[in-house]
Amino acid sequence: MNFDYETDRLYIRVLNSDSATDVLDFLSRNRAIFEPFECEKSPLYYTTQFQADTLHSEFTAYLEKRYARFYVYLKSAPYAIIGTVSFSNIRNFPYFDTTIGYKFDKDFHGNGYATEAIDMCISIMFNEFKLHRIEALVMPNNNASLRLVERLGFDHEGTSTNLVKMSYGWQTHERYSLLNPVSDY
Numbered sequence: 436m437n438f439d440y441e442t443d444r445l446y447i448r449v450l451n452s453d454s455a456t457d458v459l460d461f462l463s464r465n466r467a468i469f470e471p472f473e474c475e476k477s478p479l480y481y482t483t484q485f486q487a488d489t490l491h492s493e494f495t496a497y498l499e500k501r502y503a504r505f506y507v508y509l510k511s512a513p514y515a516i517i518g519t520v521s522f523s524n525i526r527n528f529p530y531f532d533t534t535i536g537y538k539f540d541k542d543f544h545g546n547g548y549a550t551e552a553i554d555m556c557i558s559i560m561f562n563e564f565k566l567h568r569i570e571a572l573v574m575p576n577n578n579a580s581l582r583l584v585e586r587l588g589f590d591h592e593g594t595s596t597n598l599v600k601m602s603y604g605w606q607t608h609e610r611y612s613l614l615n616p617v618s619d620y
Contacts, residue, residue: 436498437563442555445548446508447520451494455487458506461516461540462486468541472577475602500564501525507539507552517543520556522569531567533560537583549583557587561615568615572598572608581609589613 440447450458462469463481470476479485496502502525507518518539525533535557539549560566571584572595585591589611597605 437559440505440555440559441510442551444510445552445555446510446513447505447552447555448508449494449497449503450490450506452487452490454506455483455490457514457516458486458490459483461519465538465541469538472574472580473601474599500527503556503560503564505552505556505559507548509543509548516540517548518552520553522556522560522564525564525566531565532570533564533566533568534570534572537580544579550586553583553587557613561617566615569613571611571613573611574606575609584611587613 438449459481466481477485493502493504497504502521502523504519504521506516507520508515509517519537521536522533523536535553537549537553539552557569560569569589571589573580573584575581575594590613592610592612594607595610596607598608599606
């Protein structure tokens with residue numbers, strides 16, 4: 436099982452709890468732009484201990500192929516996290532599917548880094564995890580994310596009304612999917 440990947444411009448890594456301070460820095464720097472699109476967080480979320488515990492749980496789940504979160508770094512600045520790509524609810528037989536999530540540092544939008552990283556992570560899910568389908572759930576007012584999933588080749592399947600309970604109420608999401616072109620597993 437691999438923990439480190441790379442593209443032309445990026446390093447993509449699975450982290451353990453030793454990286455909690457770096458993860459907390461990334462989340463804290465981008466709190467204002469992430470929170471409108473996320474569920475309410477625990478009061479302890481923005482602490483090193485909370486992030487260390489989360490990283491430990493996520494690392495264990497990655498080893499068991501139940502969950503995957505990849506952290507994205509620039510090759511030109513390999514010590515600062517610029518984004519994450521996650522795959523939750525990984526299900527095997529008979530579904531072989533997962534749900535994708537992602538977030539990228541506000542200072543690195545518009546450079547194609549999200550597209551490059553997500554494209555690599557999709558390849559990992561299809562080729563190493565042997566999944567058939569990836570689902571993306573996007574809030575209708577998140578125009579950048581809607582454009583991103585469409586650019587990546589996801590197909591719009593419909594609207595899921597009041598799908599996720601956020602801190603400010605139930606939110607509708609647009610549902611997209613991407614099928615593995617060679618999933619004859």
